[in-house]
Amino acid sequence: MGKPLVLLDVDGVLNPFQRPHIGYRRHRVAPNGVPFKLWLNRGHGPMLVELAASTGAELAWASYWCDRANQWIAPRIGLPTLPFVPIPDFPGTAEAVSLGAWKARHVAAWVGDRPFVWFEDEPDAAERLLDHLAEGSHLLVRINPLQGLLDGHLDRARAWLTRLNAED
Ligand SMILES: [Mg+2]
Known part of the structure; x- marks a missing residue:
């Protein structure tokens, strides 16, 4: 088992x-290539x-932004270049049940047996994860x-990683 991962979504997180x-x-x-605006917090x-440093974990992207997050998001909030889960574009509901299910499938395949925390706003990602991970660390x-990442979310992650x- 490698270091625990802390997985970051971008939109909604x-x-x-x-x-x-x-x-x-x-x-x-x-x-x-299409300009749009987003909100970011430099404190994040x-x-x-x-x-990650205090719990011996490794940060990684779990977002449809994939590697683009390293160019467009990381420098704006003071994150280094991070590894990322390769998540293909959502193929539509004929192929996958939902956005959350599609992400969960690719996250589960990428993390392997490493324990992980996942900051995610997609409502059914959690239960769909259980389809792919028999027992999960x-x-x-x-x-x-609507609110994004708050201090309390980081506290929960820290408590879990410490345990x-x-x-x-
Ligand atoms: Mg999201």
Whole structure:
């Protein structure tokens, strides 16, 4: 078993869908050549880096942004270049049950037997994960996409990772 992973979604987690609270700034991005705006909080990068460092975990993207998050998101919030789960574009509901199910399938395949925390706002990702992972050393931290990532979510992740380390 390798180091535990901390998996980050972008939209609905680092980029909340509603005008957020203090600490966020509006950014213009164009990951696919089409410009649009998102909200990002510069405090998130250092908080996530500290969480990983203090618990011996590794940060990675689990987002449809894939490697594009390293160019468009990471530098704006103070994250280094991170590994990413390769998630193909959602093929539609004929092929996969839902967005959450599609992501869960690819996350499960990529993490292998490494324990992981997943910050995710897709509502059914958690139960779909169970279709792919028989017994999981994993914690899915459900995020409200209107609010994005909050301190309490990081506290939950830290508590879980600390307990995991104590079991070793
Ligand atoms: Mg999302």
